Amino acid sequence: MNLIYFRTCRNHMLWLSAFICIVAAGPSSLADKSGVFIAEIRLDSEQPQELGLKLDPSLNPKFVQLNLKGHESGGWMSETTADRRKGWERAMRFKIDDSRFFDGQCPAVDIELEYHLPSWGGVRVCIDTADGVKNVGNAWGNTGNWKTARFRVDNARFQRDVKDAVLGEFDILISGANGPLHIRRLKIAGYETKKNIHWPRMLKIDRLETGKEGDVLVFQQKPSDFKAYVANVAWIDVPVSYKFSIFDWNGRTVHHAEGEILLSDRDSTPVNLSFESQEWLLGPYEGLLNLTVHGTNAPTLERRMRMGIVSDTELQKARTGEFMYGLDQANQSIYAGDTATAFAYYRLMGVDLLRALPMRGGLEIEKVDSAMEHLRREKLRASLFVDPPRPRTAQEPLNYKALKKQAGMLATIIRKYAGRGQGQIPFVELGNEPDLPGFWPGSIDQYVESMNLLADVLQLTKRAVGLEKDDLTIMNGGLSFAGTTGDLRSREFLRKADFSKLDAIAYHGHGPGIKAERTCFERLQSALAETGKPAMTAVETESGFSANSNAGLMIQARTVVEKMTYAQSVGSPAFMFFRLFMEGVGTNEGGYGMTESFVEPRPSVLSYRAMVERLRHHRYVTSLDAEAVCGFQNVNVFLFEEIDDDRSPAGRKTLVAFSEVPATYELGVVTGEAEDIMSHDLFGNRKSVATVESTMVVLTVGIDPVYLTWTNNMPAEDVDLLPPLLxxxxxxxxxxxxxxxxxxxxxxxxxxxxxxxxxxxxxxxxxxxxxxxxxxxxxxxxxxxxxxxxxxxxxxxKPLRLLRYWTVFPDADPAQLPEVLMTGTVPLELKCKDGSTSTGQQVWTPDGKILMLPLAGGIPKNHRPSIGFAYIYSPGDMILQAAASADWWMTWYVNDKQVYTTEPLGNNHGSMADHRFDLPLRAGRNLLVFHCGSGTHGWEIQFGGPQQRALAIPGGKxxxxxxxxxxxxxxxxxxxxxxVIIEQPIARLDNIPDDFAMWQYVEPLTVLGADAVENLFIKEPDSSRWYKGHKDLSAKFWLVETQGMEVAAFVEVVDDLHYPGDGVRLLFRDDLGQLIVEGRPEGLRDMANGITRYLYKIDQGLLDNKPFRIFLEIEDDDGFGLKQVLKMGNLGEPKKCMRQALTKFL
Structure with a gap:
């Protein structure tokens, strides 16, 4: 059996397996020769195939035929619950009919489930274990197709003759929430425990212990150690050797140790792991523990673990009135936020504010009192996060009785605990993303009514107990603006909400870095203005970035700092980063987590801590304009100053700087005469600072945020930037x-x-x-x-980049791709799943991003397809490096071969650094194709060639x-x-296309639109002569060379009104401005489409062996003389014209 292990956030090892060498072992089970036996039931036909597993008929399951993604398939469906207390669930039960599983004889089992749940709910698996009936696994719903989930259990019991209230006489319960549950296959693999033992399955890392509260794998720069407990599920002892290594973030080995231990049967044995970290840099590390059973060659068990090294600084908490560094700790219905591990992180990171009280369950005063005791002990604050009672549909009336009860409870809590100080509640957030029907199924009117009722009670209570406005901030449920529905409902809320009842407006802005946060904040402010509402304090209550690779984790670490410094620059009193513990780590959704297996910190934990350490007791002063002073685009510089208990300047200043793009800058800073000048990197390591003279320093700034601190009495407002020294x-x-x-x-x-x-x-x-x-x-x-x-x-x-010109077919069915790819040509049209036709649309994308909704219309939904085609020419066989990302799925093809796909899991837009691949090009014309499937809220694809791929990698040059x-x-x-961007060589074709339509499949040199138009009447009152957009005048310009020693310039002009005065003027000059050739080609008019085409052929010898400048002028006469001109370049300034050269073929 071939097993691949990976971690889950429960500190267990989950398995992916290919069951092989399976032979018959009796009428009701399957077994293989290596000590594995299998019980299975197949439900893909009307007659279940039961091989050691039987289906419970009492819950009325039935066979149904489904059409998923255009393919017919069968499975059994349940619309009945097994637990009357959980009426939202749909369940099936199964009984094992193989005595080798009975009564704890086979505690180690792997469960493989193939299921489909169309709703947004989850699937859970419950079985009989040595600890009773337990939920042993969860999986996501909203599948859209059949999905396979796998779960590992080490204490299965399957006891006979014992009835459970939910299981009844059965052994396994599988339930799905909020919709019909479909199952196609269930397989249980059991493992021998006394002979023929499969050791990779019998050993696991049970837990990690540091000897400190919470057992978080974060250490300081001093001798350190921890224990890895290895569980042996087998019923015999086994000797093993182990190797333990620690690597820095660049993969360099900083520690290695080896040893041997004896693992006792059915027990957990500690492996003591110690290391010397005095000389290590602060930041993230990765540990690797390999265990090998004696007598075997390859490692039996491999466990990677994330670790961190931090300073020995004990972080303080924010004083009253200071910015609060917040954290969305967890969905506490899944993971508790009041564990020793959780509080260890809150202290380690310097967290001031939790998004919700650290407690599970509903608002009960005893639970709230206990949670507040935790907050007081830890000097924490928490927002009171509460959902108004939800109607199940927009037609269902509000539950006023439940609302009144909830309002009363909120008033009680506010009287006791509201305030801005440590151990108090400074915020109330009334719901979560009410703009999304998944979180608020009712109408926006219903949400506004519910919110108003609760807000009125809260405001009355505030006044009654003498609280000032800033002592308790009452907010709406954070708005997401996600997708078409979320955007429309968010704007509807802004129109209808009475903001006099709120103290601030909450919003959510997930996405990488400052750019995502700035976009979301500005969108909110713009929407407020559009609805005529006054500007309000905005509070980000849920914002993070999903990462599942080392490259993505560094983006997440940077995002923490970029978002929180930006939030202070726009006046927010707090920011809640999302999320400490996230269910499903290792998947796209789980990538939001800042930890793995609870005790393992991702780099974002460490960057969060370093940020708080640098900026604690600081207030934002100003943003310094690096572009205006230094000419540095995309560089952000935020200045903070330390304040004392009286909120007066304490003398220390801290500057935070970072680039939004992968580039390095030398930032000159005027500090004045200063002491204690220091620079720190993203994780708190000291960096050198170049001193120009006693009042000026130079700070190296890149994509990772850096901190510059110094002390003097100069007013912070006098700090300035210098033009770059170089x-x-x-x-x-x-x-x-x-x-x-x-x-x-x-x-x-x-x-x-x-x-x-x-x-x-x-x-x-x-x-x-x-x-x-x-x-x-x-x-x-x-x-x-x-x-x-x-x-x-x-x-x-050879080609230097990916193409900027594509033919895109929205909603085209990807099932026809294999046949289309075999033709090697771009089709004119493709079939859609509904039988309609999708016609290709030409897209010019200089920035390497294609947004599908402007092409397709409608709204995104899971797996809504679009297919893009382009020709790329190469003089010989070569590999072109590429990188891409999509929201949400993508597959790439070259000619008739698939070269990359994210179909299994999706790729959550995000960074191209996570999706790098090679394009094998052959000599001549190649067909490059992508398939991009939408997510529920987005539909786009972005891509780049070698240069973009290099820049996408964190730290890449x-x-x-x-x-x-x-x-x-x-x-x-x-x-x-x-x-330095090297211009792409001009395309070389076998011959000049005679068919004008064929030019559409060759990449133009440029596309000209509104930004290139000079309208002669724009200042006159007669608007009929003004420029009216794309159809009024726009153009595409091609330049190619051929084997026949010709250069062809082809211009396609879109002009709705064509008159004799219209025409094209084309000039080629050398670098010195001397004219090489000039032409005014005749046009061929396509009246039906409002297009005029011009073809101009040039002797290749005129342009050979030297660069040339191109000037293009398109004149538009709409019947009253020259109206406007479309220009590429400036006739009077040749240096501002496009520079090109013919290719020197090798």
Whole structure:
């Protein structure tokens, strides 16, 4: 049997297996030769196939035929509950008919379930164990198709002749919530415990213990140890050897140890693991424990574990009135938020505010009192999170009796515990995402009425007990704006809500980094303005990022800092990051978790702690404009200052800076005369700071947030940025086989002139060289020195990137792809699942992202398909590196081969770093195809070639890059590493397409629209002569070379009114501005589609062996003379025209 193990958040090992070597072992079971026996029932036909498992007929299951994703399949369905207390469940029961499983003889079993649950509920599996009837596994619903779930159980009992209230006389109960449950197959694999033992199944890591409260695997820079308890489920002892290694985040081994232990039967044996971490950096690490049973060659059990190293600082909590660093700790109906492990994290991370009281179950005063005792002991605060009683549908009336009871309970709690101080309740959040029917099935009117009733009681109670407005902030349930439905219902809520009853508005902004948070915050403010409502304090009550790879985990770690610093910059009093414990870790949904198996910290835990350590008792001052001062786009700089107990400046300032894109910048900061100047990285490690003079420092800023701290009495408002000490600009577009100019500026902000050295270098997959590469210059005081260098690009004739021009078929059925791929051509139309036809739509996407809804209309829903096609040309066989991501599923093909897919689990949009693959291109034309399936709230795909793939990797360098260093007195005081984009070689075709339609499948050089139009009448009052959009005037421009020594320029102009004065002017000039060739080709009018096409052929010899500049001008006469012009480039400034060159084929 071949077994692959991975971790679950219950600290167990879950299995994926391929059952092999199965032979018959009697009429009611199957068995193999390695000590595994199997009971199975197949329910894919009208007659169940029972092999050791029998179906309970008393719950009235029945066979049904289903059409899932266009495919017919059968299964058995239940619409009956086995537990009258849980009327929302639908269940089936099964009985094992194999005596080898009975009465605890086979405690180790693996359960494999193939099911379909169309509702948003979950599926749970209950069996008889040594501890009684227990829920041994959960799986998600909303499957959309048949799904397989697997569960491991080590204490199965299956006792005979014992009746359970829910199981009855049966052994296994499978139930699904909120909808009919369908099952196609159930398999139980049991394992021998005394002979023919399958040791990979019999051993597991039972638990990890550090000897400290909570057992969190976080250590300090000193000798440390912990214990891994190895459980032996078998009924015999076994000797094993072990190897334990610890790796830093870059994969470097920092510790290794080996030893031997004896594992007692049916017991858990500790393995003592110690290590010396005094010299280790702060941050994330990964441990690996391998155990090998004596007499075997390969490791029997492998357990990876996430670990962290932190400082020995004991973090304080926020004082009253300071920003509160919050945390959504868990869905406490699944995972408790009041465990020793949870509180260990709250202390470790410096958490101020929990999204909900640390308790399970409903609002009962005894539970609330107990939870508040926890808060007081830990100096924590918590929001009072409460859902108004939900109607099951929009037609069902509100339950006013339940609302009144809930309001009374809220008033009691507020009287006792409301306030902004430690151990109090400063926020009330009335619900969760009422804009989504899954969380609020009723109408928005019903939610507003419920919210108003509760808010009125809360406001009255506030006044009655003398609370100020800021002492208790009453908020709506956070709005998600997710998908079409969420957006519409959020805006409906904003229109209908009476904001005089609320103190702030809650919203949710999941997604990576500051960009996602800024987008969500600005969307909320825009929506408020559109509905005529006043601006309000906004509080983010649920925001995180889902990650399931090391690259994604670093994005999550950065996201913590980026979101929380941004929230302070827009005046939010608190921010609740989502989520400490997340069910389903290892899946897309579970990727939101900040921990694994509870005690293992992901990097986000450590970045959260480092942020609080740096910014505790600080207040936000201002955002410094790096773009305006330094020319750095996408660089964020937030300034904070420390305050004392009286909220007066304490002298210490802290600057937080990061780039939104993978690039490195040298940020000059005017600090004034300062002491204790320090820089720290994302996890709190000290970094060097270059001092320009006593009042100025230079901080290296990249995609990971960094902190700069110093102390002085200068007002924080006087802190400023400096123009960069070193600046490099690429003046001419670099072309394969040609040269481009570099302009370098070195600045000296000091009061004395300096002698400096500037060193330049270029590197990448292409041959690059800079000449000269070194300069010695004297830079005057408070001045700058300019130099010019030449960038040489070697010959290269292969594609450098993915395509920007696609033919997309929304809603096309992917089932026809195999047949279409075999043709090797882009189709004109494709069939949809409903029998209708999808016609290809041309999409120009310079940023490598395609949004499907503008093409398809309607709303996204699970697996709504779209298929994109493009031709990519290559002079020879090659591998083109690529990366992509989609919301939610994607598959990529080259010619007739699938090269990458995320179909099994989806990929949650997110980062392209998680989805890297190679495209095997052959000589000539290649067909590149993607299939993108929507999620429930989004439908898009993004992609890139080698350069984008390199930049997507955290810490990755640009594939082609220019670096520069400025040295003064043998000390480097500034450096730059920036990407250089090499222009794609012009496509080379066998011949010029005679059929105009064929041009649509070749990538244009550019697409021109509104931003290139010069309308002559825009300032005149007669709006009939103004530019009216795409159909009024737009164009696509192609440039190709052929084997026949010709260059063809093809222009397709969209113009709804065509008059004799319309025309195209095309000029080619050299780099010096001298005219090479000019043409005014004749147009061919397609009246039916409002299109005019122009083809202009040029002798290849005129353009060979030198770069050229292209100027294109399209004149539009709508019957009253020249109305407007569409331009590519500037005739008077050749340097601003597109630079291209013919390919030097190798």
């Amino acid at each position: 600046d490099v600009a690429v003046i001419d577009s670099p072309l394969p086989g040609h040269e481009g100019q570099l302009h370098v500026i070195a600045r000296n902000p000091t009061s004395e002139s300096v002698d400096a050295t500037i060193k330049l270098n270029a590197a990448g997959a292409l041959p690059l060289e800079i000449k000269p590469s070194e300069f010695c210059v004297t830079i005057p005081a408070r001045g700058q020195e300019k130099i010019t260098a030449v960038l040489h690009v070697g010959d290269y004739d 640009p594939l082609e890059n220019i670096s520069a260093a400025l040295t003064v007195n043998q000390s480097q005081c500034a450096s730059i590493l920036q990407p």
